[in-house]
Amino acid sequence: MEIVVEVEVSNEGKFDETGLEKSNSAISSPKHVADPVVYKLVRVEGDGRLVPATDDELMEVEGLLENENRETHIIADTGQALGSISNEVSSSGMPQLESSEGLSQSENTEADAGKLSARLEYIEEMLHKVKHEERLRLACRSPDHSSAYMNVDSHCSKQHDKLPGIDEKLQSQIHLQEMAPCGTQSLSDNPVTQSGSVGERSKPLDEPIEGGSSTSAGCTSSKPDFSKLKGEVCLDNLSIKELHEVFKATFGRDTTVKDKQWLKRRIAMGLTNSCDVSTTTFVIKDNKLVKKGNEDSCNNMNGASSKRHLTVGVENCQDLLNSHSSQIDEHRITAGLGLGKDGLENNYASEDLAAEQRAAKRVRKPTKRYIEELEADSKESSGRLISPAKNIGIRPLGSKSHDRPATNSSLDGRTVITRLDSLGGSGIQIPCVYRVRRSRPRKNVMALLRFHHSGMGMTATFVKKGLDEHSSQMDSSSGNKDLETRSTPEPAPQQSVGELKKERPSTELGQTMGLQRVDPPGDSSDDNVATVPTAKGGTRRKHHRAWTLSEVMKLVEGVSKYGAGRWSEIKRLAFASYSYRTSVDLKDKWRNLLKASFAQTPMDKGVNSRKHPSMPIPAAILLRVRELAEMQAQVPPNLSASKQAACGGRSVNETKSGYL
DNA sequence: CTTAGGG
DNA sequence: CCCTAAG
Numbered sequence: 001m002e003i004v005v006e007v008e009v010s011n012e013g014k015f016d017e018t019g020l021e022k023s024n025s026a027i028s029s030p031k032h033v034a035d036p037v038v039y040k041l042v043r044v045e046g047d048g049r050l051v052p053a054t055d056d057e058l059m060e061v062e063g064l065l066e067n068e069n070r071e072t073h074i075i076a077d078t079g080q081a082l083g084s085i086s087n088e089v090s091s092s093g094m095p096q097l098e099s100s101e102g103l104s105q106s107e108n109t110e111a112d113a114g115k116l117s118a119r120l121e122y123i124e125e126m127l128h129k130v131k132h133e134e135r136l137r138l139a140c141r142s143p144d145h146s147s148a149y150m151n152v153d154s155h156c157s158k159q160h161d162k163l164p165g166i167d168e169k170l171q172s173q174i175h176l177q178e179m180a181p182c183g184t185q186s187l188s189d190n191p192v193t194q195s196g197s198v199g200e201r202s203k204p205l206d207e208p209i210e211g212g213s214s215t216s217a218g219c220t221s222s223k224p225d226f227s228k229l230k231g232e233v234c235l236d237n238l239s240i241k242e243l244h245e246v247f248k249a250t251f252g253r254d255t256t257v258k259d260k261q262w263l264k265r266r267i268a269m270g271l272t273n274s275c276d277v278s279t280t281t282f283v284i285k286d287n288k289l290v291k292k293g294n295e296d297s298c299n300n301m302n303g304a305s306s307k308r309h310l311t312v313g314v315e316n317c318q319d320l321l322n323s324h325s326s327q328i329d330e331h332r333i334t335a336g337l338g339l340g341k342d343g344l345e346n347n348y349a350s351e352d353l354a355a356e357q358r359a360a361k362r363v364r365k366p367t368k369r370y371i372e373e374l375e376a377d378s379k380e381s382s383g384r385l386i387s388p389a390k391n392i393g394i395r396p397l398g399s400k401s402h403d404r405p406a407t408n409s410s411l412d413g414r415t416v417i418t419r420l421d422s423l424g425g426s427g428i429q430i431p432c433v434y435r436v437r438r439s440r441p442r443k444n445v446m447a448l449l450r451f452h453h454s455g456m457g458m459t460a461t462f463v464k465k466g467l468d469e470h471s472s473q474m475d476s477s478s479g480n481k482d483l484e485t486r487s488t489p490e491p492a493p494q495q496s497v498g499e500l501k502k503e504r505p506s507t508e509l510g511q512t513m514g515l516q517r518v519d520p521p522g523d524s525s526d527d528n529v530a531t532v533p534t535a536k537g538g539t540r541r542k543h544h545r546a547w548t549l550s551e552v553m554k555l556v557e558g559v560s561k562y563g564a565g566r567w568s569e570i571k572r573l574a575f576a577s578y579s580y581r582t583s584v585d586l587k588d589k590w591r592n593l594l595k596a597s598f599a600q601t602p603m604d605k606g607v608n609s610r611k612h613p614s615m616p617i618p619a620a621i622l623l624r625v626r627e628l629a630e631m632q633a634q635v636p637p638n639l640s641a642s643k644q645a646a647c648g649g650r651s652v653n654e655t656k657s658g659y660l
Numbered sequence: 661c662t663t664a665g666g667g
Numbered sequence: 668c669c670c671t672a673a674g
Contacts (some may be wrong), residue, residue: 544668568662583662588668591665 238264545580547589552621555589560628564590594629597622 240258247266421517547555558570558609567583567590575581 025672565663567664584664586671587664 147274267328291374549618551578551581552589552593556593556621556624556628558586559590560624564628590625593622593625597625597629 087249215507240260243264244255251266257266554574555570558566562573564570567586571581571583571586575586
């Protein structure tokens, strides 16, 4: 029995999200092969090993993908097909070769007991076959076959002393006994390493031989029947050279690594992929794999370990029962971990170890996050669809809410923070830089620079930066900056004032002007509010600049002149001096003004009945705003009538005449 | 990039 | 104020 699986080999260890993503979208498109994440086509051999697909097979599969994506099945590449499969099967609720959609969360969560049992049965069946074939293979394998089934003592003993005594319960609960010996093992004992390398092997020499002499004992018992193969190789006893050979045999390529430990580990990993590692062992001798009788540490495993493995497998199923897709995913992630370092064969043990440790972390981090996202998603799932980007491991740095600042350090205005972003489960800290101040003023600054054509590259950038950050210009920085900044405000205010005066000298506005003049930000220096920490989260606005009266007036002016909506124009002409205040700001302010003007209309007539601190905007201005609004049909349907009569006519006319 | 609107 | 969708 052969199942074509598609294994996702990711060098970045990103698994959870990408995995899902793919299954949801990318997979269904023919071109998904070209996806950044490299897919490796692998065959699941009867024994549950992952065997690299031959080119032919690859082609086939590609064809399949194009025509019928449904024939392939994505599995978490644990490098241990069976485990993955069982996992998948259980998680998807559909026995085999189901469409990628089958992996969707919804499906997962819908798994119910009935499905589960069906699945289990399927698994059972599959395992049965698998076992059978495995036996055949074992019986027929020639010595120098590449797929050596070895066992490393260290692993034997190490891997199996976990998993308490849940076995019985589980066993009784589900009839998975058969599956136990092989299928599940992979899940349990993966010490998180590069299993994907298995996939790189060239075409296996040991194709399953159909119809070969059947072996004894069914594999139906919870106890592996490979007893005859008992024994194991102690990699420890091998020389480097031998280890190299084993390595090659295992992974299908040479390695230059001289580190014995590393080699052993690697090999062990590779071999662990096979389902029945614990039962078969060979030794390498003279370029041959020799089965070696040897019963020590692993003997006792056969019985016990199987049960334990079973446990693991069942656990997965139980997750299913709980219909917690996230948990399932966690398993999948766990399984897929090993991939991260693949291809980087030339590592040393230390690195490998480190990788493993990191991997260990990886298991959790992404999961956690993933869960979070899941929750979030599910929350909002009812409403709208989440943007595709959200599911991708690498998300735009912009999204602030998702950032997890781990460390912050300030660097000349830029804040460097590393966020603990699980880059697809890598749990790697990636530094991200964002500006404290958004980049709005840039344009203006440039203009400024032009003014004083002092600008050398350096200066320019520097100034720019300074302004950018936040125009905290006044003090610290060099004369340059000061100059620059200062220059900014100067020209404009006068300009505008002049205009104002000229245009509406007689109006109430004119009166107000006096007031305005006081506060106008003539000196840009006045406000550098930008980043206000405010201890416990008091000040919200990072880049908040209070609107001054003069600004408001200018805005109003501008609106009257150019009409609401032409914010960029207004900004350019009336707010040239104010480097901050984007057109958006203007718009927003206008919006607010409108709101304000119409909101409080009933209360105050011509008088500035400002309550207290909050509303510095003179009634006059509001009035004008209202007028303009009405003029331009921006007025909300209601409210319009009353006010106009009161003070409107004149000013409206004036406005019109004046500017139009 | 600008505009418009929601948060 | 910030962000984002549109044009």
